[in-house]
Amino acid sequence: MNARANSTLYEWLTILCMLVAIGALLLELVGFQGARSALAPGTIMAGLPVGNLAPEQAAALLRTAYSAPVELHYIDQTLLLDPAQISLRLDTDAMLAQAETYRTGANFWSAFWDDLWQRPVSGFNVPLALDYSPAQLRTILLDTATRYDLAPAAPVADIGTFNISDGRPGYALDVESSMTVIDMALRVPDNRRAALTIAPVSQVAPTMQTLGQLAQDYVRQAGFDGLLSMVVLDLKTGAELSLNPDVAYAGMSMMKVPILIDTYRRLDADPVLDEITVIEGTIVKSSNVHANILLMELGDGEMQRGAENLTGHMRQLGLQNTFMAGYFDQRDPPPKINTPANQRTDFNTYPDPYMQTTPADMAVLMTGLYQCASNGGGVLPLVFPGQITQAECTAIVDLLKRNDIATLIEAGVPEGSVVAHKHGFSEGDTIGDAGIVFSPAGDYVLVVYLWREGYLEWQRTAPLVANISRMVYTFFNH
Structure with a gap:
């Protein structure tokens, strides 16, 4: 029982x-x-853990995270980019659909058995599905650049010191690179920050135009009410400044440069002692008598013909505004010679009818001498092949170096500097100097003319040329 x-x-x-x-x-x-019915355990969607959440909860979590502003850092400025500004859209339907395939793809009973025994389940990673308007983002960045970019500052000319300071460097937003950085920040759910790409913008180096403006401002401030003409040529780079370069001026003693060039062109051998005396007297002593002797040689005994021959050779060099209608200290009326420069109506310096030139033509001659003396090249041997040599050009330049007057261009360069130049002063209304300056940072040609209707005082205007020379030297050697 x-x-x-x-x-x-x-x-x-x-x-x-x-x-x-x-x-x-x-x-x-x-x-x-x-x-x-919820998302699979361990599911990571767009970088956020959404396992065991209902699809609606997961979608809300994603929208909250990805609608948060992105911090944009422009140097020390912090800006906020609202995703709505670029029409950002999360494709939550696509991401949830992909997560659903992970949930339904596993065998029900196998998954139940794993859950029953609390076996760890490998998570699923659903990538972010997002798009926005790159065009709107670019527009925002361009506006940001407009507001925050710093343009480089232009060089500043100091009339008091004759210096031209370098400009200040700037910086600019690199829009394309910044778009890539922002794109990365838009695709993370947290720490949504982007350091915008800022590119440095090099400072603006002083230009020849800056130099020209400084010279004009200087003579104006100095009270000079006449005409300034100026040509500067960088003999290394070919960069050039031209202020009123094609104005006709009296030739003055500066015409002794083309006389010397034509004299050496005519010589078949090195000059003998008597010829050297005349040549040196023409340049070093600026003797009109010696210059006329050279003209006589150029004209086979006739000074007038020598002047005509010289004019013809200047035409061969392309110098249409340089001529000698007569010789130095001539009293007889000269033939009238019209040139493009002396036919201008906008400028009239009432140039000497016997001999005229322009700053541009004098710059061509000085440049030609430098190039010929340096390497045997340039316009002189090109136009007169076999008639003028490198050694002869060197001899001319060496003579011009001996024109030591301690004023004008020479007075504007440091002591000990080498200047090959020829100056002129005519009838009290024109002053000029044309030279080659040999400087540590580079050699250059400088031609300066000042003209004023009426009387031009040497004591007042010679320092103007010297200071213009000083600012040019400083420009090349700052």
């Missing part, structure tokens, strides 16, 4: 345990079924 009762009790207990187990299993199954 007792044994049978015990057996029955055990059976009922077994049944009860089975029912409890089945009930627990059913409860687990129901719970698993409910959980399975």
Whole structure:
């Protein structure tokens, strides 16, 4: 009796345990079924953990994260970029659909068994699906550049010191590079910051135009109410400044430069002692008598013909505004010679009818001498092949170096500097100097003319030329 009762009790207990187990299993199954309607455990969507969240919850979480502004840093400025400004759109439907494939792709019973035994489940990574308007972003960045870019400052000319300071460097937003950086920040859910790419902009170096403006401002401030003409040529780079270069001026003693060039062109051998004396007197002493002797040689005994021959050779060099209608100190009326320069109506310096030139023509002659003396090239041997040599050009330049007057161009360069030049002063209304300056940072040609109607005082105007020379030297050697 007792044994049978015990057996029955055990059976009922077994049944009860089975029912409890089945009930627990059913409860687990129901719970698993409910959980399975959420996103799979371990799911990472667009960088955010969304496992076990309902799709609606996951979508809301993503929208909150990716609608947050992006901090844009422009040097020390902090700007906020609202994603709505660039029409940013999250494709949550596409991301949830991909997550759904991970959930439904696994075998139900296999997944239930893993869940029942609490086995770790490998997570799923759903990549970000996002787009926005690059055009709108570019517009915003261009506006930012307009507001915050710093343009390089132009060089500043100081009339008091005759110096031209370098301009200040600037900086500018690199729009294309910054768009890449911002794109990266838009695609992360946190730490949404982007350091914009700022490119340095080199400072603006002083230009010949800056130099020209300084010279004009200087003579104006000095009270000079006449005409300034100026040509500067960088003999290394070819860069040039020209202020009123094609104005006709009296030739003055500066015409002794073309006389000397034509004299050496005519010589077939090195000059003899008597010829050297005349040549040196023409340049070093600026003797009109010696210059006329050279003209006589150029004209086979006639000074007037020598002047005509010289004019013809200047035409061969392309110098249409340089001529000698007569010789120095001539009293007889000269033939009238028209040139493009002396036919201008906008400028009239009432140039000497006997001999005229322009700053541009004198610059051509000085440049030609330098190039010929330096390497045997340039316009002189090109136009007169075999008639003028490198050695002869060197001899002319060396003579011009001996024109030591300690004023005009010479007075504007440091002591000990080498200047090959020829100056002139005519009838009290014109002053000029044309030279080659040999400087540490580079050699250059400088031609300066000042003209004023009426009387031009040497004591007032010679320092103007010297200071213009000083600012040019400083420009090349600052």
